[in-house]
Amino acid sequence: xxxxxxxxxxxxxxxxxxxxxxxxxFAVILIFMQLGxxxxxxxxxTQIYDALDFDLMLRSPEYLHLTDPGMFPKERIYQAESLPxxxxxxxxxxxxxxxxxxxxxxxxxxxxxxxxxGIICMGADPNDPPFARxxxxxxAQQLTDPRxxxxxxxxxxxxxxxxxxxxxxxxFGVETILGGGRVQIVxxxxxxxxxxxxxxxxxxxxxxATACYWQPADQVNLGLARLAPGADPLExxxxxxxxxxxxxxxxxxxxxxxxxxxxEVLTRAEVIAREEFRWVEQTPLGKIFTFGVWVxxxxxVAIVYQVLSTDIANMMGEYATLKxxxxxxxxLTRVVLEQSVLLALIGYVPSLVISWILYQVVGxxxxxPMILTPTIAGxxxxxxxxxxxxxxxxxxxxxxxxxxxDLF
Amino acid sequence: MTxxxxxPATSGMFVDGAQLPKTVKVGGVNHYxxxxxxxxxALFDNHLEVRRGEIVIMTGPSGSGKTTLLTLIGTLxxxxxxxxxxxxxxxxxxxxxxxxKLRRDLGFIFQAHNLFGSLTAHQxxxxxxxxxxxxxKESDRRIRMLLERLGLGERINYKPDQLSGGQKQRVAVARxxxxxxxxxxxxxxxxxxxxxxxxxxxxxFQEMANDHGCTIIMVTHDSxxxxxxxxxxxxxxxxxxxxxxxxxTSVICxxxxxxxxxxxxxxxxxTEVADMMRVETAEAGDVVIRQNDPGELFYLxxxxxxxxxxxxxxxxxxxxxxxxxxxxxxxALIRDEPRNATIIAKEHSVxxxxxxxxxxxxxxxxxxxxxxxxxxxxxxx
Numbered sequence: 001x002x003x004x005x006x007x008x009x010x011x012x013x014x015x016x017x018x019x020x021x022x023x024x025x026f027a028v029i030l031i032f033m034q035l036g037x038x039x040x041x042x043x044x045x046t047q048i049y050d051a052l053d054f055d056l057m058l059r060s061p062e063y064l065h066l067t068d069p070g071m072f073p074k075e076r077i078y079q080a081e082s083l084p085x086x087x088x089x090x091x092x093x094x095x096x097x098x099x100x101x102x103x104x105x106x107x108x109x110x111x112x113x114x115x116x117x118g119i120i121c122m123g124a125d126p127n128d129p130p131f132a133r134x135x136x137x138x139x140a141q142q143l144t145d146p147r148x149x150x151x152x153x154x155x156x157x158x159x160x161x162x163x164x165x166x167x168x169x170x171x172f173g174v175e176t177i178l179g180g181g182r183v184q185i186v187x188x189x190x191x192x193x194x195x196x197x198x199x200x201x202x203x204x205x206x207x208x209a210t211a212c213y214w215q216p217a218d219q220v221n222l223g224l225a226r227l228a229p230g231a232d233p234l235e236x237x238x239x240x241x242x243x244x245x246x247x248x249x250x251x252x253x254x255x256x257x258x259x260x261x262x263x264e265v266l267t268r269a270e271v272i273a274r275e276e277f278r279w280v281e282q283t284p285l286g287k288i289f290t291f292g293v294w295v296x297x298x299x300x301v302a303i304v305y306q307v308l309s310t311d312i313a314n315m316m317g318e319y320a321t322l323k324x325x326x327x328x329x330x331x332l333t334r335v336v337l338e339q340s341v342l343l344a345l346i347g348y349v350p351s352l353v354i355s356w357i358l359y360q361v362v363g364x365x366x367x368x369p370m371i372l373t374p375t376i377a378g379x380x381x382x383x384x385x386x387x388x389x390x391x392x393x394x395x396x397x398x399x400x401x402x403x404x405x406d407l408f
Numbered sequence: 409m410t411x412x413x414x415x416p417a418t419s420g421m422f423v424d425g426a427q428l429p430k431t432v433k434v435g436g437v438n439h440y441x442x443x444x445x446x447x448x449x450a451l452f453d454n455h456l457e458v459r460r461g462e463i464v465i466m467t468g469p470s471g472s473g474k475t476t477l478l479t480l481i482g483t484l485x486x487x488x489x490x491x492x493x494x495x496x497x498x499x500x501x502x503x504x505x506x507x508x509k510l511r512r513d514l515g516f517i518f519q520a521h522n523l524f525g526s527l528t529a530h531q532x533x534x535x536x537x538x539x540x541x542x543x544x545k546e547s548d549r550r551i552r553m554l555l556e557r558l559g560l561g562e563r564i565n566y567k568p569d570q571l572s573g574g575q576k577q578r579v580a581v582a583r584x585x586x587x588x589x590x591x592x593x594x595x596x597x598x599x600x601x602x603x604x605x606x607x608x609x610x611x612x613f614q615e616m617a618n619d620h621g622c623t624i625i626m627v628t629h630d631s632x633x634x635x636x637x638x639x640x641x642x643x644x645x646x647x648x649x650x651x652x653x654x655x656x657t658s659v660i661c662x663x664x665x666x667x668x669x670x671x672x673x674x675x676x677x678x679t680e681v682a683d684m685m686r687v688e689t690a691e692a693g694d695v696v697i698r699q700n701d702p703g704e705l706f707y708l709x710x711x712x713x714x715x716x717x718x719x720x721x722x723x724x725x726x727x728x729x730x731x732x733x734x735x736x737x738x739x740a741l742i743r744d745e746p747r748n749a750t751i752i753a754k755e756h757s758v759x760x761x762x763x764x765x766x767x768x769x770x771x772x773x774x775x776x777x778x779x780x781x782x783x784x785x786x787x788x789x
Contacts, residue, residue, distance in 0.1 A: 318523070
């Protein structure tokens with residue numbers, strides 16, 4: 001066992017090492033948060049889909065994102081059901097409506113009473129709501145009257161919960177206006193409101209027709225198909241698309257199929273991937289956080305470089321002596337890089353703990369799904385090591401200047 | 409034909425007898441610092457040979473180039489001009505790997521101790537052992553032995569900030585010696601040490617030189633340790649001004665004292681004269697000087713023998729044979745006349761020569777010395 005010089009140097013200069021570790025931790029926590037936010041964007045974009053029960057989805061080719069889904073004729077749903085591989089296709093109505101903040105007696109006048117807020121409105125058949133999650137299914141089944149509405153508890157306080165914070169059973173019975181008619185809150189569920197909107201609610205299809213009265217009655221927004229046991233999703237997707245006509249990607253070419261191409265059939269994976277792509281790549285949101293990761297890396301490199309190069313500068317004579325003794329630059333490089341990697345690893349551990357706590361705090365506060373996945377933890381560990389090794393490599397230039405001839 | 413060498417007489421390079429291998433051979437080394445217009449020459453045509461087991465002390469004023477020469481020998485600078493062989497390896501044009509390999513056979517002791525603050529005395533010294541992959545048991549034994557010898561037995565596991573300046577310097581000495589280097593290069597190794605530990609350091613040097621044939625080259629101004637030197641190299645203005653093997657110098661001084669005109673000189677002056685002498689060699693039958701040639705040199709026979717041949721116009725005859733320790737060529741210099749005889753080498757011979765100007769100046773000093781004595785004696789009576 002050779003003398004662990006890198007480790008000894010770190011332990012010896014406790015103050016400097018502490019500064020370096022604080023720098024590493026700072027950068028690593030920043031990276032954690034940025035990646036967490038980015039992941040939250042991704043999760044947020046798709047969490048409604050995660051709650052839905054479908055193998056294939058029918059939707060308009062004009063679909064942009066969850067809160068701007070476009071619409072297609074309801075007949076397509078019945079057409080699709082004609083295929084033997086398809087067990088059932090259930091419509092989901094989805095659109096932006098307007099919610100008038102209810103009058104509340106428990107909290108003082110905040111100036112918001114009676115104001116209108118944009119809200120995501122989902123319409124599902126209470127007889128067979130297309131939700132995978134049993135809790136949401138149960139709530140949807142209660143919406144037997146067009147005037148009944150269930151609120152997402154992740155909706156922001158500006159939608160007027162009785163306790164001023166979030167919707168709860170206290171709000172049951174409260175009446176207000178949604179879109180074109182009066183509604184009464186009869187239930188709550190927890191789903192998450194997405195990125196385009198701060199609130200979400202669930203009604204029956206008839207309730208949706210009132211809430212989004214501008215949508216023609218014969219149009220639906222999403223068709224959720226569940227396949228018969230043993231049916232292959234990809235083959236069925238192809239057959240369905242053939243049945244319903246190819247999507248009109250190139251309007252110049254005349255359609256050859258009998259039916260107009262107003263429906264696109266997608267697998268579950270495609271739906272999720274496209275939604276993530278939309279939010280993470282096509283909006284500034286994802287870019288901001290990717291950029292944030294780079295900024296955090298840069299800050300980390302700067303701090304660690306500063307510490308390492310000061311360390312090297314203070315030990316120029318010692319390193320030059322090692323060179324004079326015959327230690328090759330390779331050895332000195334290894335010492336510095338070992339020091340870098342040690343800093344990364346030691347700095348990472350507390351950062352992981354602190355970040356986990358911050359995820360909980362930020363998640364609870366913002367309503368975003370902040371989840372510290374093993375993928376994020378692994379990615380950050382890798383970035384931390386890369387960050388410190390980069391700093392080490394930058395600091396090495398100084399080390400190579402150590403000239404043993406200056407020692408005499 | 410006789411051959412003149414670039415080495416001074418006192419270097420002892422040409423004495424016959426047990427010739428120890430040379431560990432360092434410096435041949436015509438020039439060195440420059442700076443670039444372009446700022447380029448200035450720091451070393452001028454230096455020649456030096458150091459033998460196995462020799463302790464060499466380099467002296468000279470600061471800026472005389474002794475440190476530059478030491479760093480060149482120590483492979484810490486790149487040789488620019490001339491030849492420099494260390495342990496048989498030519499450094500001029502040597503590769504990085506060759507040099508790193510060679511450095512493991514060298515031991516450095518710098519004026520600044522340069523110990524790692526994070527390592528104990530033992531671990532600092534061990535850095536030198538790890539490089540040469542010494543076995544752990546052996547390195548541990550040697551580290552303990554050296555540190556104990558240097559009076560640090562109690563402080564083997566102390567870190568540098570718990571040691572005094574002298575103690576740190578002694579740890580650095582141990583680090584320079586622990587891997588049994590074949591050449592030790594030291595810069596003022598005793599400057600920070602008290603008399604007793606300074607003596608212990610040079611005693612260690614002597615043991616390494618005598619027992620292991622280690623060559624020690626050190627720059628020092630510490631007159632307390634001059635007595636360990638086998639050779640003293642004096643530098644001035646980038647050139648070796650004197651290269652005196654202590655043993656050889658005393659032999660020359662002894663020979664010079666036999667010369668009546670120099671007999672009154674003090675040892676100091678004799679040493680100076682010895683330093684001015686150069687070496688010339690001749691093979692059997694070579695004519696060293698020829699009758700009626702102008703006289704330029706005074707000759708002292710270091711080894712070998714010569715015949716003195718006089719041509720009186722009718723025939724030549726050998727009038728005398730001169731041997732080791734005897735001299736010739738003085739008459740022409742004293743009287744400023746042509747040579748009055750021809751000198752022919754009988755066998756391989758080595759001569760130490762003194763130029764006419766130096767010879768005359770020395771005579772003058774001898775005279776003035778005599779007058780001084782006479783003056784002193786006269787005024788006393």
